[in-house]
Amino acid sequence: MNLRLLSIASAMVLAVSLPAFAQSQQGGYSGVKPPTIDLPEVAMSAPGGYLGKDAGATLKPLPASTEDVRNSATLWCRFSPEPDRCRGRAEGEHAICAGKQTEQSYAACRFAMDQMFSH
Secondary structure (H helix, E strand, O other): OOHHHHHHHHHHHHHHHOOOOOOOOOOOOOOOOOOOOOOOOOOOOOOOOOOOOOOOOOOOOOOOOOOOHHHOOOHHHHHOOOHHHHHHHHHHHHHHHOOOOOHHHHHHHHHHHHHHHOO
């Protein structure tokens, strides 16, 4: 028997007997309609939605802190446009500005430092 004919015949036998596999080796189209599965309905929360009439009407803003910002290196960072970056540099900037006489001059020093190193 011809070797080429034998290889074609074996390829055809394999193609018919083996299930279909995709290139990913995870299966492929077998020619059979897959069964349908009925999944139970699950109630899920969707983003947004009606919160009720006057939602948040009783909420009040937190009172401003009366604590001197010079008491803590990171306390001034709540005024920074980038508080996380400010906290990372707070100890060094606090040491530079700590000699200022008033809270306003300390805040101005920290603001200048924050603007210099935030970009």
